[in-house]
Amino acid sequence: MAVRERDPISGQLTTGHDWNGIKELNNPVPRIVIGFIVVTHLYALIAWVLLPTWPLGQTYTKGLLGIDQRSEVAADIARAEADRSxxxxxxxxxxxxxxxxxxxxxxxxxxxxxxxxxxxxxxxxxxxxxxxxxxxxxxxxxxxxxxxxxxxxxxxxxxxxxxxxxxxFAQMPAFGRDEMLTRPQIATLTDYVLTLSDGVQPGDMSEGAVLFQDNCAACHGEDARGVEGTGAPNLTDTDWLYGDDADAIRKTLIHGRQGxxxxxxxxxxxxxxxxxxxxxxxxxxxxx
CATH class of the missing domain: 1.10.760.10 (Cytochrome c-like domain)
Structure with missing residues (x-):
């Protein structure tokens, strides 16, 4: 008859297995674990009977409760659509x-x-x-x-x-490309537009002011503040769509813009x- 070895510290029987001096105790499985296994298996059995569970080719077992999540989701969507409408x-x-x-x-x-x-x-x-x-x-x-x-x-x-x-509809004409203004006139008009942050000066008869009134005021207004509803922006503020530096203004005058x-x-x-x-x-x- 084999002599069963007991662990000298805990007093528990060992299995006889030894890993580098560490011996495995022969403890029973905790009851709580057994209880958990029993409960989960019972739940699985009940779920198999009550809920949709097993695939059967083209269909599946419907369960005694007749629960259909697809129908529930469809009903939820229908209610949401009715409220949303x-x-x-x-x-x-x-x-x-x-x-x-x-x-x-x-x-x-x-x-x-x-x-x-x-x-x-x-x-x-x-x-x-x-x-x-x-x-x-x-x-x-x-x-x-x-x-x-x-x-x-x-x-x-x-x-x-x-x-x-x-x-x-709105379009900024291409004054340079379409030869409506000469390059010197565009340069003069560019310099004038750069001064418009201070507004149009009454009585200004400079070449730039005259060019502006003859070519730009019809859209941007005689005061250069734009005309809302026509697509012509205010030229006296700091909000510039294509840039407010001399190079950007010159390009706009030469090539036009059509956003x-x-x-x-x-x-x-x-x-x-x-x-x-x-x-x-x-x-x-x-x-x-």
């Missing part, structure tokens, strides 16, 4: 004043428009509408086509120099366009 309809039909006066609608408009801006506008206008060279900044109160929600919505809807039949924004009427719904307009109006601080 109500406030989306309001976004498309209610006046901007009514929407602004409703905190719940405005909160939904902003929450929905933020990702819309990121998906459709951010690539050109920058994060949070900060703009960039050739793309206007939207996070300020300078708008050449108007900064109210109604005007912004129209710009989004029809675009600027786009293929929409009602597009907003383009696509029409979003075929990509965004009326409700989405109006929510974006409210979002941008708020972003620019133009909201009443």
């Amino acid at each position: 109500g406030w989306m309809s309001a976004m498309a039909t209610e006046s901007f004043e009514t929407i602004r006066a409703d905190p719940v609608l405005m909160a939904r408009a902003k929450a929905t428009a933020a990702p819309l801006f990121g998906q459709n506008c951010q690539a050109c206008h920058g994060i949070k509408g900060t703009g960039g060279p050739g793309f206007p900044r939207l996070a300020d109160d300078i708008w050449i086509w108007g900064g109210s929600a109604q005007e912004i919505a129209e710009s989004i809807r029809v675009g600027i120099n786009s293929n929409h039949p009602d597009t907003r 383009m924004m696509p029409s979003w009427a075929d990509r965004l719904s009326e409700a989405q366009i109006r929510m974006l307009a409210l979002y941008l109006e708020d972003l620019s601080g133009e909201s009443p």
Whole structure:
């Protein structure tokens, strides 16, 4: 009969296995582990009976409870769509004043428009509408086509120099390329435009002032402050789309400019366009 060895410290029997002087005790499996195994197996058996479980070729066992997560998800989506259709309809039909006066609608408009801006506008206008060279900044109160929600919505809807039949249209002529002005005249006009940060001086009959009034005032205004709604920017402020240094102004006068924004009427719904307009109006601080 083999003599079973006991561990001198714990008094437990050993298995006889030895790993570099370390002997394995022959302890029983803890009852809690056995209990856990029993409970989990019982749960598995019950789940097999009550829940959808086993694949059967083209189908599966449905379980006694008849639970169908696909149907539940479809029902959840249907409920969400029904709720969404109500406030989306309001976004498309209610006046901007009514929407602004409703905190719940405005909160939904902003929450929905933020990702819309990121998906459709951010690539050109920058994060949070900060703009960039050739793309206007939207996070300020300078708008050449108007900064109210109604005007912004129209710009989004029809675009600027786009293929929409009602597009907003504006073009800076190429005075040099099309030989409307000589190079010396362009140089003189460039120098004059650089002085416009101080505004147009009354009674100024300098060559640059005369060239400006004859060639530029019709669009940019006699005071050079632009004409909102025509696409002609203010030349007396610090907001310049293509640069306000002499080289940028000279290039603009020689080659002209024709910025383009696509029409979003075929990509965004009326409700989405109006929510974006409210979002941008708020972003620019133009909201009443």
